[in-house]
Amino acid sequence: MSSFKSLKDLLDANCSIKPDSRQKTFNTHKTSEAFDFLHLIRDWPIIVGEKLAAKTVPLKNQRKTLVILSNHSAYSEQLSFMSGTIIEKINEHFPMLRGKIAQIKYMTNPAHFKAQQERAEVLKKSKPKEIAEITHKFSPQDNALIKEADSFFSDIEDENVKKSLKSIFIQLHKSR
Numbered sequence: 001m002s003s004f005k006s007l008k009d010l011l012d013a014n015c016s017i018k019p020d021s022r023q024k025t026f027n028t029h030k031t032s033e034a035f036d037f038l039h040l041i042r043d044w045p046i047i048v049g050e051k052l053a054a055k056t057v058p059l060k061n062q063r064k065t066l067v068i069l070s071n072h073s074a075y076s077e078q079l080s081f082m083s084g085t086i087i088e089k090i091n092e093h094f095p096m097l098r099g100k101i102a103q104i105k106y107m108t109n110p111a112h113f114k115a116q117q118e119r120a121e122v123l124k125k126s127k128p129k130e131i132a133e134i135t136h137k138f139s140p141q142d143n144a145l146i147k148e149a150d151s152f153f154s155d156i157e158d159e160n161v162k163k164s165l166k167s168i169f170i171q172l173h174k175s176r
Contacts, residue, residue: 056076064102066103066105067105080106152168152169
């Protein structure tokens with residue numbers, strides 16, 4: 001009927017990197033010469049703590065100046081007293097940045113953090129439709145779609161992921 005493959009088959013067929021080598025690739029950021037700034041953003045809570053990380057974010061590193069965006073000027077002022085410690089922690093956590101950050105500049109933009117919070121709230125509230133909402137329990141076509149989705153995603157262990165994928169699969173086929 002359709003040419004859909006299971007997610008496992010697609011990953012096995014199209015992924016030339018084995019799981020062990022993928023893990024090594026992601027963990028080499030501490031010793032590699034090249035540095036991905038996203039690692040600093042991801043590890044920011046480790047460097048400044050969870051509370052300050054919720055109100056601040058590294059924005060860019062340009063001409064040996066790390067620019068940090070904050071929610072309020074009070075956070076910028078608090079961090080300015082800790083600039084030396086922050087640089088030390090960054091150098092300790094990311095040795096390849098040693099000597100590449102000489103100072104820290106702080107910028108304040110509450111609108112950025114408000115937009116982030118609003119996006120997070122929308123994501124928390126949004127969830128995939130339940131299969132019962134999009135199918136009729138006595139419809140032979142819907143029951144066939146449910147069985148087909150069950151067979152495609154039978155090898156997925158996480159029930160929430162499986163339920164979401166089945167819902168998307170059924171919605172996709174019903175929209176045709």
